[in-house]
Amino acid sequence: MNPPVVVTIAGTDSGGAAGIAADLTTFAALGVHGACVVTAVTAQDTTGVRAVHPVPTQMVLAQLDAVLDDLPVAAIKTGMLASPETVVCLSTRLRGLSGTRPRLVVDPVLVATSGAVLGSAEVVAAYREHLLPIADVVTPNEDEFDALGRPDLANVLVTRGGDIPTTNDHGTGCTHSSALAAYLAHGLDRATAAARADAFVARQLHLSKDWTLGRGRGPVAHLHPLTPGEIA
Numbered sequence: 001m002n003p004p005v006v007v008t009i010a011g012t013d014s015g016g017a018a019g020i021a022a023d024l025t026t027f028a029a030l031g032v033h034g035a036c037v038v039t040a041v042t043a044q045d046t047t048g049v050r051a052v053h054p055v056p057t058q059m060v061l062a063q064l065d066a067v068l069d070d071l072p073v074a075a076i077k078t079g080m081l082a083s084p085e086t087v088v089c090l091s092t093r094l095r096g097l098s099g100t101r102p103r104l105v106v107d108p109v110l111v112a113t114s115g116a117v118l119g120s121a122e123v124v125a126a127y128r129e130h131l132l133p134i135a136d137v138v139t140p141n142e143d144e145f146d147a148l149g150r151p152d153l154a155n156v157l158v159t160r161g162g163d164i165p166t167t168n169d170h171g172t173g174c175t176h177s178s179a180l181a182a183y184l185a186h187g188l189d190r191a192t193a194a195a196r197a198d199a200f201v202a203r204q205l206h207l208s209k210d211w212t213l214g215r216g217r218g219p220v221a222h223l224h225p226l227t228p229g230e231i232a
């Protein structure tokens, strides 16, 4: 039987903790086929974001069209969208889809765990006007919820960290929203998918809580460790 297909529309993180790397490994862990549309390349590590190179909007749309024209997409997750044009054009494209529209999870990545600002005021305005109204679920953290003007919408699910003591939390928001999209693609309702996504992230944070990767906020584990016998 075919796995459900989920697309992430997001940026890269050269340190492998957040963005596309987190999304695709989370999809693999949860049994969905992952496709990816790259919106920006970041030079980033566990300590911060050094540089951002946005992908031109036309190239973002070309990637998305290639995926949508060919694959039976069950769910889409958006992460860092990098420019207001990309937010607006993407929203227009998604709103115009005919047939059964894929479930849409919008993680409005505006502030990184390191504190770096990843979305300008223009990006925020484009989210509010164009993307939030068509999302099934929007998953801002507290800072992003504030930046968006605390929208009073039924589809907004504010994420609030948790009580696992760890500083290895770089990529948790990406992992969480990707898990939510994967569970929706498997056919779960929103409340069940959200509860499962919380449980998945908690388990992954436990797996990586004692890692000492990098000098800053280390990556959350995205996959499950294989036993030595399974690897060799």
Ligand SMILES: Nc1ncnc2c1ncn2[C@@H]1O[C@H](COP(=O)(O)OP(=O)(O)OP(=O)(O)O)[C@@H](O)[C@H]1O
Residues within 6 Å of the ligand: 107, 108, 109, 110, 111, 112, 113, 139, 140, 141, 142, 144, 158, 159, 160, 161, 162, 163, 164, 165, 166, 169, 171, 172, 173, 174, 176, 197, 198, 199, 201, 202, 205
């Ligand atoms: N320390 C923790 N203990 C338990 N669960 C956690 C912890 N940190 C994060 N989570 C889980 O991960 C989810 C996302 O976390 P959080 O809101 O901190 O992400 P973020 O990286 O700030 O999000 P974004 O991608 O929107 O910037 C939370 O809803 C929660 O389920």
Ligand SMILES: Cc1ncc(COP(=O)(O)O)c(N)n1
Residues within 6 Å of the ligand: 010, 011, 012, 013, 018, 019, 020, 042, 044, 079, 080, 109, 111, 112, 113, 114, 169, 170, 171, 172, 173, 174
């Ligand atoms: C490319 C990219 N996408 C998303 C995030 C946010 O993730 P986090 O909030 O864990 O820093 C990031 N830092 N980089």
